[in-house]
Amino acid sequence: MRIIIVGAGQVGSTIATSLSESHEVVVIDVDAERVDELTYGVDALTIQGDGTDVEVLEEADVESADMLIASTDDDETNIVTCGTVKTLTDCFTIARVKNTRFLDTWRRAQGQALGVDFMVGTNLLTASEVVRLSGLPAARDVDTFAGGLVQMAEFEIPEGSQVAGQTVQEADRFDSLTFAAIIRGDDVVIPTGQTRIEAGDDVIVIGSRDSVRVLAGEVAPRADNGATNILIIGGSDVGYQIARLLEEQGGSPRLVERDHERARELAEDLPGSTILESDATDREFLLREHVDDADVVVAALGDDERNLLASLLAKRLGADRAIAIVDDTEYVSLFEEVGVDVAVNPREVTGEEITRFTRERRAENVAMIEHDRAEVIEFEVDAESVLVDRPIRESVPELPDGVVLGAITRNGELVVPRGDTVIQTGDHVVVFVDTTVLDEAQALL
DSSP states (O other), X not given: XXXXXXXXXXXXXXXXXXXXXXXXXXXXXXXXXXXXXXXXXXXXXXXXXXXXXXXXXXXXXXXXXXXXXXXXXXXXXXXXXXXXXXXXXXXXXXXXXXXXXHHHHHHHTTTOSTTXXXXXXXXXXXXXXXHHHHHSTTEEEEEEEGGGTEEEEEEEOOTTOSSTTOBHHHHOOOTTEEEEEEEETTEEXXXXXXXXXXXXXXXXXXXXXXXXXXXXXXXXTTGGXXXXXXXXXXXXXXXXXXXXXXXXXXXXXXXXXOOHHHHHHHHHHOTTSEEEESOTTOHHHHHHTTGGGOSEEEEOSSOHHHHHHHHHHXXXXXXXXXXXXXXXXXXXXXXXXXXXXXXXXXXXXXXXXXXXXXXXXXXXXXXXXXXXXXXXXXXXXXXXXXXXXXXHHHHGGGSOTTEEEEEEEETTEEEOOOTTOBOOTTOEEEEEEEGGGHHHHHHHO
């Protein structure tokens, strides 16, 4: 597939890096320095120019493109780029936007507006990521498959965890759970029953929601009960979207906003939330609001430094878990190293979502692990699959190393994969795949 990416910032670079291994990629950006950096770092054709300019698009041979992804930091530029492309060709267009109002307009037109075939809303996507993480507080990453029957979760094993020091066989006490992989430093380890789980490991599991939640309770206290006491710091659009999504799930979050007018707007728009007008970096205020009882504190102030301060202060005062929105990609690891439990970067989330969407055209659902080091893929088994009509113990040896069958669903019911399980045509299978063998695995599966 030939893909043109307009915008070589963090989002565009992430997408280009992920897709260039198996597609012909062209990247357009107005910034000469960004173009030069990408030229030497990614296997892609790079063009310096304005993606809204017809001549630049023609130079990129847009008429032969299968897909165009507009991923600059400016919403209007992305929308205009897609609209311009539609005057030249019928290639599939994707636009990244931060302003949720553009997304609402596009959705109301049922995807037939603005020359955009698929629109990715950065703020809403970021909020959805936070809400998923809040639903399973011990997890670093969470995704669902097979209409909600199957859940994938990534857990970092802390010192003192009940699971730390156990073998996989000892930790695997659940009939409907598969320990798919362990990420240990730079290594992706496909575990056997005798593999020992160490503090600091990131463990990837796939199974039923109930089994994943029980394991979460063993990884970290209180996690099996979910998060009911959620405090959102900052009434930015991301903060608002988090509260709105929690309300839709029946939650009653508290949201702290310092600006009087913005706090009033939020109170009108979020009837199921408690809006508190104050400075969330005020220690006395947080103590009065019993921040030590919070299951999750989410810092969404729109400023990285203040988000870090608010997160660390909340943790110091006893909050169980802190999630921070981090705009600068270079700060993500720093936030987590100094005590923030999870740092969510909107650009990374958006880049991964767009990459996921391009890959979902060949699968039912895709979740990307650790910035595309691995993927969890759901697909429907057809007659050409190496798995079909054979016991798993016979078919798995034909798959490359780095592939683990995590779960099977058949006629709306979960089937636990065992050696003698025979996979049938029409089954939905959820597998963990190391990206180094992704193309080979997909061809066989």
